[in-house]
Structure formats: C-alpha cells, structure tokens
Amino acid sequence: EAQVTQNPRYLITVTGKKLTVTCSQNMNHEYMSWYRQDPGLGLRQIYYSMNVEVTDKGDVPEGYKVSRKEKRNFPLILESPSPNQTSLYFCASSPVMERGEETQYFGPGTRLLVL
Amino acid sequence: AQTVTQSQPEMSVQEAETVTLSCTYDTSESDYYLFWYKQPPSRQMILVIRQEAYKQQNATENRFSVNFQKAAKSFSLKISDSQLGDAAMYFCAYRVSNFGNEKLTFGTGTRLTIIP
Numbered sequence: 001e002a003q004v005t006q007n008p009r010y011l012i013t014v015t016g017k018k019l020t021v022t023c024s025q026n027m028n029h030e031y032m033s034w035y036r037q038d039p040g041l042g043l044r045q046i047y048y049s050m051n052v053e054v055t056d057k058g059d060v061p062e063g064y065k066v067s068r069k070e071k072r073n074f075p076l077i078l079e080s081p082s083p084n085q086t087s088l089y090f091c092a093s094s095p096v097m098e099r100g101e102e103t104q105y106f107g108p109g110t111r112l113l114v115l
Numbered sequence: 116a117q118t119v120t121q122s123q124p125e126m127s128v129q130e131a132e133t134v135t136l137s138c139t140y141d142t143s144e145s146d147y148y149l150f151w152y153k154q155p156p157s158r159q160m161i162l163v164i165r166q167e168a169y170k171q172q173n174a175t176e177n178r179f180s181v182n183f184q185k186a187a188k189s190f191s192l193k194i195s196d197s198q199l200g201d202a203a204m205y206f207c208a209y210r211v212s213n214f215g216n217e218k219l220t221f222g223t224g225t226r227l228t229i230i231p
Contacts, residue, residue, distance in 0.1 A: 031217050042119075042206060042221035043160075050216075058218060090160060094217055103150075104219065106160035 002027045004107035006091050012113045013081055021076045021110050023091030030096040032074040033104070036060065037088040046089075049074055050096060081114045088112075117142045119209050121222035128197045129230050135182075136192045136225045138207030146212040149183065149190045150219070154204040163205070166190065168212070194227075202229045 004025045013019055025032065033048040035058075045058030049068040063085055065077040074093075078085060091107040118141045128134035140149070151163040166174045166183050173181050178195045194201055207222040 033218065035219075040223055042223045043208075043219070044221070045218045048216055048218065056216065058216075088158060092160075092219075096217070102217075103162055103165060104217065109158045109160075111158075 006107040025093040029093040032093045035090045119222040127228040150208040152206045
C-alpha cells in the first residue's frame with residue numbers, strides 16, 4: 001500500500017530535550033516536506049527536500065532541522081524544543097514533475113506537546 | 116507572496132442539503148493549482164478536489180464541485196446532499212505550477228458541521 005508514515009503519532013516532552021519525528025514514504029517520491037498545523041493558522045511549511053541531500057527552508061524553519069540521507073526518509077529534528085513548537089506536524093511527499101502536476105500524499109500527523 | 120483566505124471559520128448545514136464553502140486567493144502567477152482538503156476528527160489530510168488554473172471547466176468529484184473564478188481569484192467548494200461523514204475541517208490550498216518547491220499554501224480552514 002502506497003503511504004507516508006510518521007512516528008511517533010503522539011509525543012509529550014519537556015523543554016530542551018532533543019527529539020526526532022520520523023517520516024518515511026514507500027512511493028519513491030523525490031519531493032518531501034514538513035508542515036505544522038496550528039489553530040487559526042492552517043498548515044505552514046517548515047522545510048522541504050527536492051531529493052537526497054537537497055533540503056531548503058520553508059516559511060517557518062526556526063527551531064527545526066531536517067536531513068535527507070535516503071530517498072524514502074525525511075526526519076524532522078527539534079534540537080531544543082520549546083512550548084511554542086507544540087503543534088500538529090504533517091509530512092508529505094510527491095513525485096517531482098515539470099509542471100508540478102502531482103498531488104501530495106500526507107502522513108497521518110504527529111501531535112507534539114512541549115511542556 | 117501568495118495568500119489564501121477562508122473567511123468562514125465555521126459553517127453548518129442540514130443533512131441532505133447543499134452548502135458552499137468560500138475561498139479566495141492572491142497570486143501574480145498565471146499557472147497554478149487549487150485544492151480542497153478535508154480533515155476529519157482523525158486529523159488525516161484527505162484530498163477532496165483539485166483544479167488546474169489553465170482549465171476553465173470547474174472540477175467535480177461526485178457530490179463535490181467547485182466554482183472557479185480566475186479573474187476574481189475565487190475558488191468555492193459546493194457539497195451537495197450533505198452527509199454526516201462530511202463533517203470535518205476543510206482547507207483550501209494553492210500551489211504554483213512550476214518545477215521547484217511544491218509548497219502548498221493553506222487557508223485557515225472552515226469547520227463544517229452537519230445537522231441530522
């Protein structure tokens with residue numbers, strides 16, 4: 001089954017304790033992206049990757065890191081989480097086509113609470 | 116920068132009736148895509164319908180259809196014969212059509228309640 005998986009699905013942590021949210025897709029997609037969803041703000045892009053070893057900032061990258069060492073995986077790293085990073089996080093992937101025609105596939109979401 | 120505006124934070128409709136959710140956007144691009152996503156209580160993001168800006172014909176998917184007005188930069192979603200399973204948060208989203216960051220720009224969402 002074609003899918004994007006995220007782990008963990010729920011996480012409660014404390015300020016300053018490094019954490020990683022994993023994202024994996026089994027569709028051989030080149031493009032992967034992280035979004036965060038906050039009430040009244042919709043979803044906003046954090047980071048994206050066009051392919052292995054190619055990553056770039058989205059609209060709200062502060063406090064986050066990413067890496068793309070393998071095509072299927074795109075982990076989101078919070079080196080020193082703060083309460084303002086409490087949010088619902090989505091990973092998404094899609095093929096890269098010249099006109100950008102493909103639709104993105106979303107993971108199930110990770111709900112993070114930073115105390 | 117592109118922006119997407121959903122001016123209705125909440126809407127409600129009687130079961131079996133028709134409801135229209137509004138969305139406007141701002142862009143200087145001529146070629147782009149527009150989407151409606153549904154987010155039920157499970158939080159999963161589900162694509163409802165997509166529209167390509169260069170196509171004048173409005174997209175339809177079963178009970179879901181859009182009214183795309185390119186000059187007015189308006190993209191509303193009509194749900195016909197509303198069902199209890201349609202209750203969800205609905206997000207309008209925009210993406211420019213080019214080779215590069217395929218970022219989706221989302222509106223703030225409209226929460227739809229279905230009244231039995």
